[in-house]
Each structure stands twice: as structure tokens, then as C-alpha cells.
Amino acid sequence: MAVEVRELFMEQLRRIKSYEEAVGVLYWDLRTGAPRKGVPQRSQTIGMLQTEAFKLTIADEMGEWLEQLSKPDTYGALTEVEQRSVEIMRRRYERSRKIPSDMFQEYVILTSEAESVWEEAKQESDFTRFQPYLEKIVDYNRKFTELWGYEDHPYDALLDDYDPGMTVRKLDELFGRVREQLVPLVQQVKDSRISPDVSFLKQPFPKEKQRAFSEYIVKQIGYDMAAGRIDETEHPFATGLNVGDVRITTRFKPDDLTFSLFSTIHECGHALYEQNIAEELNGTLLAEGASYGIHESQSRFWEIFVGMSRPFWQRYMSELREYFPEQLGDVSVDAFYQAINKAEPSLIRIEADELTYNLHIMIRYEIEKQLISGQIEVKDLPQIWNDKYEEYLGVRPSRDAEGVLQDVHWAGGSFGYFPSYSLGNMYAAQICATMKRELRDYTALIERGELGPIKDWLAERIYRHGSMMRPEQFIAQVTGEELDSRYLIEHLKEKFSELHEL
């Protein structure tokens, strides 16, 4: 009996994963060139597939299987993959069952409308248009936190969707230390009078050559073209359809070398993770990253810790010059390294440099936390937002389009998502510190363009495990300690002190 249940259960999870894969292909297709007129019907089809998968998730049958498989004796006899599948599925089942289906339907419609309204409001820089929608979305999220439950802070219930186990208490501590050290560092950098020339990065760079160089670099990093492909989209993304099919997209700006180059490396980092998940997890719910934060750590590791490092360009600058002799023929490694790392407080998160980026995230985190706990109200957001930008970054938006309206996340209801971006940076710095201890010639490997051992180390320690472990357990296993933001702080201090001769 138990054996049969276990097979039925795992088979059902494979079915759910197959729905997710199909939906993934359909979304990829929509974003990479599906004809405009087919979109309404395609959206119906995507909705149908998602609904079918959701029905399987919340079925009574699923509840019964989970109960049976969770009994100590039965659970103990399961394989590790099965045990972890039970854990992950139970969480999904319980959270999904706690939201009444009417409420969920209303919320899906609300956020879908809100995204359109947000787009218009941003266009016209008019927060008041978006405000009533955001108020409702915040209300729903407050209700969700009550339905899901939490120990200390209602926002914990939302964080759990993106980084299971992450809490306000932990984040306050992690971010607190970052803010304490970063705000003065940003000020020092601003005052340092070293302001690198970046003009050579903004010249005409033929798209075809940009594409060729990007492809060359991702292959150097270890992206497997037989298990992926590169396309162009408005907003770059990576999508893991299955372990043998992990695609990335990029956008080539004709007058900007670095946008596509570093966004391609970023997405390639996400893709390396999923291409290297163990084959035995392929087709199961465990064939994904351990959390949003850990996933982001891999994109940021390759983008920043490797791609924006000096040794990397000591190796690849001469080749970059060969691709663009007219534009970069007389640019030195140092000049290039300084230019791509120019740091300066700014208003727009997605254009922010490595140093100031975490302050953008922190502002959003603090606002989300207080919105969900009811300490602040939606109507006051523009004022709060602008004040915080002034306090942390020393810049103040003059229009809401450049301020509180800049990101789509809240319109889509993604409360709890933003912290993953900074968690990614923290995880990446900590993992990088471990790697440097274990791969003694880490810097020399990058200088020689021998990136294989670095990828292999990550594959062995991180990638192949998929979501076999909870993030906190995982980071402890990989680095020997719990997440600590001091690695990120040390990295930023060291890098930017050197760059700005502080």
C-alpha cells in the first residue's frame, strides 16, 4: 500500500512539473516572438494548464497521500528525494489550501489589472492612479499572512515564498550591518574625486559583434549550448524548462557595450545552476534552485565576482579589443575595470552599480515590512520613498516615475521578493570566500581563463543538489556557517577602497 501511494505521489509531482515545463515553454515563446494576434487565446491556454496543475496540488487525494507518507515509519522508508518532495509538496499544499479559492481568483484578477494600471501610472508619473490598486493588494497580502500564519512578524509569512526560513528578525540584522557600513562607504566613494571615464563604453557597438562576444564569454564560463539557447527579448531572463533545456535571453543596446554583456553573464549564472542539477532530479519538483536568494547568488557570482573582476579582464581584455578594435583599441585593462565598476548614488534600481544596489533593496524591504505590519499606509509611500532615498543615497526623486513607481513587483503582488536580490549578493560573497579558501589558485584560474574548476566546484557544492535542502541548511553545509553579511561588506569595502584609493 505504502509503496503504491509513494509511486502515485511521485508520479503526480512529475505531472505537476510537466505542466510547469509546458507553461515555461509557452511563456518563453510569448516573450521571444510569438505573434501578437495569438496572445489572447494563448493566455487562455496558459491559464488552463496552470489551473490543472493547481487542482492537482490542492486535491483531497494529495492531502491523503501527504498524510500517509508523513507517518514516521513510512517517511523513514522513503528515499531522500522522496522525503524532500514530501516536504516541498506539503508546504505548497498547505499554503494553497489555506487561501479560499474565491479570494485567490479575485487576487489574480486584481494583480493582472494592477499591472496595466501601474504601467499607465508610471508613464504619467501619477501615483494616485495606482494607489487604490496597491491598497487592495496590500490588504490581500495582509490577509494572506494571517491565513498562512507566522511566529514573529506577518512579513515572515511572505518572505517564506522566496527564501524559506528567512525572517524579519534575520533580515533586520543582516541589512542593519550592511546599512551601517555601506552608507558611509557610499559617501566616501562619492567624495573621493576619482570618477572613472566611462565614455568609451557608450559608443556604437555593432549588435552582431556584441552577440558573438557574449556567446564566446558564456561558453568560456561553461554554458552548455546543447542544453540551452540564447534569444533576444526586451527584458533579459533565464528559464529552466528542464535540466537539459535552460534558456537565456539578452538585449543588445547598439550604443552600450556593458548592458548586454553583463546581463548575459548574469542570466548565464542562473542557467549554469539549472543545467547542472543532478539528472536524477530532472522532472521532479526538486529540479530548481534552493531559493530565490541562492539562485540570485549564482547569477551575481558570475556577473560580479567573476565578470566585473580585474583578473577576468586581465584575461579577456585583449580579446574584447579584437572584437572592437576601433572602439576599445586603446583602452587599458585598468581603465576598463574602473569604468565597468563606476559607483554613484542614483535613483533607478536596475541601473544601480554593485556598491549602491543593496541600498535600493533595503529601502524596499523596509517599506514592505512596514506596509504589511500596518505601520505605514500606501497613500504615504511617495513621501516615505523619497525621504529614504535622500537618507540612504543622498538623492531625491523629482517624479514618482523615478521613485515609488519604478518597479513592477508590487503591482504583481510580489511582496517579499525584493530581499532576495540582496540575499543573493550576501550568499555570493560568502560562497566566494569559501571557494577562495578551498581553490587556492582561484584568482590565478580566472586570470588564465580556466573557469572549469570554478564551475565544477559550484556544481558539486551547489548546483547538483537542486532544492534538496532548505536554504539555511544548504548555506551552512556549503560554507560551514549561517548566512553572514560581513562577507559582502568586506568584499565591497576592499573592492571600492582600492578603486577609489580610500
Next chain:
Amino acid sequence: MAVEVRELFMEQLRRIKSYEEAVGVLYWDLRTGAPRKGVPQRSQTIGMLQTEAFKLTIADEMGEWLEQLSKPDTYGALTEVEQRSVEIMRRRYERSRKIPSDMFQEYVILTSEAESVWEEAKQESDFTRFQPYLEKIVDYNRKFTELWGYEDHPYDALLDDYDPGMTVRKLDELFGRVREQLVPLVQQVKDSRISPDVSFLKQPFPKEKQRAFSEYIVKQIGYDMAAGRIDETEHPFATGLNVGDVRITTRFKPDDLTFSLFSTIHECGHALYEQNIAEELNGTLLAEGASYGIHESQSRFWEIFVGMSRPFWQRYMSELREYFPEQLGDVSVDAFYQAINKAEPSLIRIEADELTYNLHIMIRYEIEKQLISGQIEVKDLPQIWNDKYEEYLGVRPSRDAEGVLQDVHWAGGSFGYFPSYSLGNMYAAQICATMKRELRDYTALIERGELGPIKDWLAERIYRHGSMMRPEQFIAQVTGEELDSRYLIEHLKEKFSELHEL
């Protein structure tokens, strides 16, 4: 109650159609560049989606709904779309339920293996390797005909899958007249001593220019690029995902102008059909062609009756010369028209010209019919095949790879498919004759490149109706009479008599 059943039923059909759309996108993706390593898992996902759709089709619930909706009072109160949906679904339900699921599973595995074996057998030109598989496939198809039932001839039960209502009795008559007239005509053409120069069609034609000209031509014909896209694949195809998303593919041969040009026009003909199905049918099971034969008539109409006609090149030859001045600068309209219509008996169906093509089909039809009725046996096929080629076309294969092993259809179990190709030609000729009566300036429109009225006529008479009518009813409504092969015969006689001064 009846209202509710009717809604549940139509909703379920939309769900089945959505599964088909998703599977369609996944197949398109596999053929246009999905990474190799993702294929095994993707195949699992496709299999899952097909199985889910099939389960809905054969569910007891579906049987109950069909029974209720078929009661005269209830049926009479349905809309035309609902009535036709009941008809089509009942046929699917009944045919699917009649095959025991074990038998169906075995057959799916058999044909999947047989396709691989056929590939190897063709490579080595060794029919005996393929023979045991083909014997089993024929046996299964004989069993299917008994399970499905038929009035006169068992092959009728198979034909019904491709052109509902088509029978051996009708085909024997249609093909009989074609053979009677065509075999001597082919001989006359062969003896005519007029053999056009085709050497200028086989020169280097840069792929990018071929692509540009093909795109120009399909837009002239009326292909809507906002409801479609053109990609490259090994074997060209068209796929209607929904009414607003009908894609075509082509293959550019670097030394051959006509392959991609006419295959693109052919696929574009299929696509025009599906792009112009009435919006109210979008997402229903009726959003497809009326039958394989009628679908093929639209690809052949545009490819042959328009694209390979003299007036078409009177209009477009000068532009073709502008795309390829070096290759075609001194080629006249007449020389081009003669070259693209060169007719000559040959061994390979897919390379055959318009005149001899139908004889290739007829040979396959006669063989299939006798295989299914048991009049001939699989082991004798090579001999029978070669004899028929000698009799009808005056050529004899020296190897089975160029003979009985050339097509994949039988390995895939598609008995009853081949006749659609010739039915397509017959339908096209008959429809074209009607159009010429109704659009008095038909030829002048083509000469002026005003293809809009032609497309509109077809959209109004044929395309918008999707599969609202059975093929026989449909052709009678469009042309005022039942299908008659004399239109095709007249067309071929007229065209090739003129070309060969007979």
C-alpha cells in the same frame, strides 16, 4: 440542466483544444531549435499533455454529455457551432473508445519503434529489416477497421480519419479517371522533345536573399505576419496553434531557388486557411480545416494554381530578377515558367512535378487498399511497388530506398493519409474552376498582383468556416457539385499541352 451540460461540454472541448495548442507549441519548439539535451524530458511532458487530453476525450462523463446533447430536442436547441462540436466529438469519442487501451498503447510503441527501424532500413535500402514491423502495423490497422466498422470496404474506416465520408468506391472512380487520362498524357509529354532548360534554377542563391524574396511573396499572398512567423526547419511545415498564431517553416537550399520558394508558398496556403477561420471558432475544436484533403487543396491552390502559373510570373518575374540580377538577369518569363513546370516521370514522390505527382499517390492508394483488405501481403511489396512504377510512370526503382522505403507514412501507421494529397489537387482544381467563373478577371488579378480578392473569396467561401461542415457537404456548397476529378484532368491537359505543344 441541458444548459449546464452544454456549457460543461463546450468548456471541456476548449480544454482539449488548449492541450492541443500547448502540444503544438512544444512540437514547433522541438523542430525549430530546442536544445538537444532537453528532448527526452520534453517528450515526457508532451506525452503527459496528450494523455490528459485523451483522458478527457474518452471519459464516461463525455459519453453521458454526448448522449444527452444528442437527444433531438436538446440537439435542436443548440447553436450551429455546438451542434457541429457534438458531431465531431462524438466521432472522436466513439472511435477512441472502440480501441482497447492496451492495444492502443502497444500500437503507439510499435509505430514509434518502427519509425526508427524504417530510418535504418531506408539508409541501408533493406526492406526485409522493415518488413516484420510493417506486417504488424498492417495487422493492427486491419483490426482497427474491424473495431471501427465500415459498410463496403475496410479501408473506408481508415480513410475516414483524413477525409470523413471518403470511400474506396468514390476514390476508385476519381482515381480511375485520372489514371486513364494521365498515363497517356505523361507519355506524350515524355515524347514531346520539348525539355526546358532548368540549369539557371540550380545556381548559388544567397540564403538571405531567398528569405527576403519568400517573405515578400507570402505577404503579397496575404499571410499576416502579426498572426504568424517564419522559421527554418529540415522539413517545411505549417502549424495552426490558434487563429491568431499560425506559423510556417521553410528550408533554404543554397543552390536551389525553387525548393524554398514553392514550399514556402505551399505552407503559406495552409496557413492562410487557419489565419482566416472565423474568430467565433477560435479555441473550439472547429478551428481547423474541413479535412486533410481540403486543407491540402489550399496549399496546392496557392503553390500551383497561383505560384506556378504564367500570369503570376508575368507580375513578379521583374522583381525576382531584381533580387537575383546575376543569376536570373537574362531569364525571360517564359523560360522561367517552363523551367519551374518541367515534367518528367521520376522515382521519388516528394521531388515529383505537378503532372506526375498524382500517379505516385495512386500507386500508394492501390497498395494500401489491397494491404488492408488482405489481397496482397507485405512481403511482396517491393515487387508490387516496382511493377506499378513501371506500369504507370515507365520508370523502375533499382533500390528499395528509392522505391517502397521512400516514405515515412507507413512506419508511423498513417494508412489512409496518401489519398489526401491527390484529393487536395482535385479539390483545388474544382475550386479554382468555380472561382474563375465568379471572379471574372481572375487571371488579370494575378497578372496585376492583386491577390486580395482571391484570398477574400477563399476566406469567405472556405477559410472562415473551419470544420463547420463535412467535406462532401462543403465542396458541394462551394462549387455547386460533388467532387469530380475532371477539373484536375482538364487543368493538367490544358497546361501541359500548351507547355509541350501537344
